[in-house]
Amino acid sequence: MSSSVIGKDAMVVSPHHLATEAGARILEQGGNAFDAAVAVSAALAVVYPHMTGLGGDSFWLTYHAGEGRIRGYNASGRSGYRATLQAYGGQSSIPSRGIPSIVTVPGMVDGWDAVHSAYGSLPWGEVLSPSIVYAEGGFPMTVDQHRNAAEHLDMLLLTAETAATYAPSGQAPAPGTSFRQPMMAAVLRRIAEKGKEDFYRGETATEITRFLQRNGGLLGMDDFADHHGDWVEPLTGSYRGYNVCQMPPNSQGFAGIMALNILEPFDLAALGHGTYEYYHLCVEALKLSFRDRDAYLTDPAFYTVPLARLLDKGYAAQLAASIELSRASVQAESKPTGSDTAYAAVVDRDGNAVSFIQSLYFEFGSGVVAGNTGILLQNRGSYFSLNPHHVNALEPAKRTFHTLMPAMALRDGKPSILYGTQGGEGQPQTQTALLTRIVDFGMDPQKAIDEPRWVWGRTWGEATRELKVESRIAPQVRQRLEEAGHIVRTVKEWDGVMGHAHAIVRDEQGCLQGGADRRSDGSAIGW
Template sequence: MTTGPVIGTKTMVVSPHYLASAAGAGILQKGGNAFDAAVAVSATLAVVYPHMTGLGGDAFWLTYSAGEGSVRAYNGSGRSGYGVRRDRYAGEAAIPRRGIRSAITVPGMADSWAAVQRQYGRLTFAEVLEPAIGYASAGFPLSPDQYGGSILAGAALTPEAAAIYLPGGRPPAVHGKFVQTQLAGTLQLLAAGGRDAFYKGAIAQNIANYMHAAGGYLTRDDFADHHGEWVDPVSTDYHGHTVYQAPPNSQGFAALMALNILEHFDFGNIEQGSYEYYHLLAEALKLSFRDRDQVLTDPTFHKVPLDQLLDKQYGGQLAASISMQRAAALGSEPIGRDTAYAAVVDGEGNAVSFIQSLYFEFGSGAVAGETGILLQNRGSFFSLDPAHINTLEPHKRTFHTLMPAMACKDGKPAFLYGTQGGEGQPQTQTMLLTRMLHYGMNPQEAVNAPRFVWGRTWGEPTQELKVEKRVGQHVLDDLATAGHIVRQAEEYDGIMGHAHAIAIDGNGYRSGGTDPRCDGAAIGW
């Protein structure tokens, strides 16, 4: 396990797969900038981490252009189809979690690649897709994480998907050669024709044809009408830093709410890794989740009251409600966790923090015909209750867990950080930032330190606080005494997700850390 950070004087790339990090580094060495490299990393992850992310999924981006001197966000999430209505599921308690009827939102990933690279990139779109195409066509060593994910979710795969990911009924051996010929052909079409090849050309037609034949609801018109959008990020000030998140339909504001609560506590008197540390963070996040669950949806359908939620006075009121001796009895809904976060900083000072996902492992489990594209099941999180804030409606974005983070000091990036894990994303992000900012940890130390995740996971009746046993038995006992429903997790438990971070110090040095729970790498020079 890596214990120290990778430090570069000019560049840094972090991602959950070493080949994706290497792809980004290669683009930087080729003369590309952070935006070119980030798209290359994202596209390569879509190939080498197919159980977590892919062309059939969504992405959110935070970008800092040194030339502009400002942070922007790109919402690369898709909307439900125009023909996707609640009555499609009449008599059902919920939208199916898997299968073609869970694939009801247009994938926003490819559009986001084109938008970021077109706006800020230096190389051609085809050049930044080269590494991904190469790994899809020539193959790559199958990762332990993909192998485990294939065993876990194999039963959810359609026959077309199983033929790719479970040839002969089992995944290839760990580090065995894994080739995705159909996906390589699709990526080549995308590289040659740009984003319109995906949304208005042969790729869209192939997906729509498969949908129609398989009983799905998305049409070619749904793809042709898709567009992501550049939006203003949401932010809050925290201990001399401006912390940015993507706006709704992303849940990013929940992490900002937690920071507005935590700024009312003196971390100088709270030992890192103590009962007080874990209890305080858990309680602050529970309060932010309570409000998040009541308001988060597509803001074009229902206004999300960010002015109120991010008001500093409101944060103070929430802070005053926290007992340092007792856990509040609050709940939340289970949320999917399989995601890939990455970040890039170049020598010019440009920075990109981004995250992408299929929602569950292998998304819907359905591969669209011969495209090699796994379709996401993100839309399955819509509610079928017409009174629910996140109720299913046509052409609507759902409550979205994806949330890349960036903290700036004096107007320039200081920390880029994020993690895999739906409900865990605001929680792990808060741990990462407080550890780096209050306790002086470098990114690798912050990532390595023991973590918790609170909330109910699928099929579990209670709101558990899962805590890695490395915290020590006395901390676990104190948390239980305070009323937390504590479940001891393994030392580096996969349920905590894959977290990565980049820090930029006063000398401009970039230090990077990647999660020991995944197959990632930090590369900088």
């Protein structure tokens, strides 16, 4: 097991070492945490293209030391004006890949602009410079990117534009070969010169929408031109002396707070980490929070999510009392969520902090590169329901149920723990594991990430009620979970299905500790 990276002044963590290095360089050049976070995000859009990109969404939690408050930025896109139930007449669901899956406007570039405009200190072009260098000059193809490209090769070959970038010779480029994205570099240069206007109203928007219109897509120039993200007030809960901040709907963040509320009455420390009781209680608490999440989560502009009741400690106590310590509850199967996500965090010498996450939804999103932009478009809108009575039913200009949920835990009003993970359904589960391990069991962030993990239910692929557990969990614990009624499936000892988690902790001495997931290509850099 590795130990946390230690720093006093600054820390950067991300799922790709080149993105982490980009953030560190921006800090060394005099930038602040917000400059560095945008640089990391843009770099990830280039070097982690199977997980995230300019054609996707992001969510941001920011803490400005001078203001002394947490703010959230919702950089997720809405469905197009022509995205109606009638557009999918006769279909039971929105296709998960291809042009029909491209329903929502990408919010990523708007998120960069919002965070940088509000708090950045370096010139815009300087912040985007690392991503331009990686796109234009290339970077070594990682084993993870190669594996994902090889697994999805048939899909990547379906459109000529996608194949030209991701499988130019008809095969996934070999690990270690230089992966260049000249069209992406050109787009990034235009954004660096002209700002987000290029992406939403200029040459890039024109090329994306022209391509989509030629191929039967629903998004038009008006959808891009009218896009805007939103600064929002984060949701706040409490857990054993920490204030826990999450993004409000359309993010699933409230499910993370609900799970902690349900767990709080139980003395996890006394029960012991790694025990049957620990895993069982965590899984059962999360299943209960998922039940309400699935019933209510959607765009709050279209439907009121009853957050006051869902986040009430009294309601959580009722749910906690319904848990049987010796038996698993029965939870309905549900639709699988996406897995292509990248979480990262930055803290600078002034105490500014950014916790953020971004995604294309499924690996390689829709699988469609938009014309000559090099941009893979997300398929996030495929999560909309075509049932007109469903809370998350497809409607024009609507945000869908969103799995992305960056987190912060505060102590004495200041960020103490920044944490998050890849993996749609796994995000609240792994977040719960990280926070309980750090708070209840005193683990440093690297150990909290390295300890064996689980994920219940939908992740990648088919709907399921399986409880996937890594083989490093003790055999007797796995047996007891099965005897209690959990549908246990043992997976590899460091299985990618658990997602890529990262965290930064500021300890009681004021030192920073950073942890990165060995399942990813990531790293932590601190000094």
